[in-house]
Amino acid sequence: MTERELESLGIWRIPVPIPFVQAGGPVNVYLIEEEDGGLALFDSGLGSAEARAALAEGFRRLGRSPADLRRIVISHGHVDHYGNAQNLVEEAGHPVAVHAHAADVGKVASHGQRWRDKMGHYGAYLVRLGVPPEVLMQLAGELGGGYDMARRVNEVHAIAEGARLRFRRFEAEVLHMPGHTSGLICLWVASHGLLLAADHLLERVSPNPIIELGPEGEEGFFRPLVSYLSSIARTRELPVQLVLPGHGPPFSGHARVIDALLGFYGKRQERIRELLAGGPRTAYEVTVGLFPRTRPGDLFLTISESIANLEVMEGRGELLREAEPEPYRFRLAA
Ligand SMILES: [Zn+2]
Numbered sequence: 001m002t003e004r005e006l007e008s009l010g011i012w013r014i015p016v017p018i019p020f021v022q023a024g025g026p027v028n029v030y031l032i033e034e035e036d037g038g039l040a041l042f043d044s045g046l047g048s049a050e051a052r053a054a055l056a057e058g059f060r061r062l063g064r065s066p067a068d069l070r071r072i073v074i075s076h077g078h079v080d081h082y083g084n085a086q087n088l089v090e091e092a093g094h095p096v097a098v099h100a101h102a103a104d105v106g107k108v109a110s111h112g113q114r115w116r117d118k119m120g121h122y123g124a125y126l127v128r129l130g131v132p133p134e135v136l137m138q139l140a141g142e143l144g145g146g147y148d149m150a151r152r153v154n155e156v157h158a159i160a161e162g163a164r165l166r167f168r169r170f171e172a173e174v175l176h177m178p179g180h181t182s183g184l185i186c187l188w189v190a191s192h193g194l195l196l197a198a199d200h201l202l203e204r205v206s207p208n209p210i211i212e213l214g215p216e217g218e219e220g221f222f223r224p225l226v227s228y229l230s231s232i233a234r235t236r237e238l239p240v241q242l243v244l245p246g247h248g249p250p251f252s253g254h255a256r257v258i259d260a261l262l263g264f265y266g267k268r269q270e271r272i273r274e275l276l277a278g279g280p281r282t283a284y285e286v287t288v289g290l291f292p293r294t295r296p297g298d299l300f301l302t303i304s305e306s307i308a309n310l311e312v313m314e315g316r317g318e319l320l321r322e323a324e325p326e327p328y329r330f331r332l333a334a
């Protein structure tokens, strides 16, 4: 199916620029025609001036405006996906409902916790993962920026797995696919084999599993890669004709992309086994072994990747965690 054919189904893709390179290029905002001729949005793009201009230009090219908006569905609580939603609600000049999965509502809504409220919990957890104090200081200096590009949304309604959304030319089912975040949702258009996948499945970038503690800093609240692997197994079984991803152009061959990802994680775990063959290691030591040239600013992403893989291997009984004394040390099971 081409993008022209998508348009005949009432789906338009507007790529919106973002300033971070790791994400895999501009973020896609999808416009979907509503039954009354208005528009739904799947994701909003960032709230930066550049992103807002690109979206406004996209609307203009289609002869549309934010006044046509009826509802905004947010795939997950990352700034590039929800950051412009509140601006659009205000520009519409009439009520527009914003939906996100319950597990990500707190990341999208203005009543949710901010990074500064949670930093203490994350810092303590990184110490348990073996991050040395001086590295932690450097990291704290680099994190937490970028929030001027996104506004939280005043009112967010929770949307659940299995919900059916009726649009002009098709019905879509909400699929909860935890992994990239705990509340990520995809829209599945079974009648046409279309999967609006957001960051759950990208053609060229693995969807980084990121450390996510519970609301009170609880550990084990969410094991991103453990969840992701079961979500992606579910996705592989769907009769998908075309993936409409959160970044990059639509692509087919979802099983091929998923198998390549599984191979990628398999290799990473093989490398972790090699590192642990030399004796017990902290998650930080594993991270330095996997990513020897990592910059302090990237440490949160790289250590997230390490601990996520360690959790998967721990869950399979391949390795054991020595929890005391802190920091945690992982060793191969006999
Ligand atoms: Zn994301």
Ligand SMILES: [Zn+2]
Residues within 6 Å of the ligand: 023, 027, 078, 080, 081, 199, 246, 247
């Ligand atoms: Zn994204």
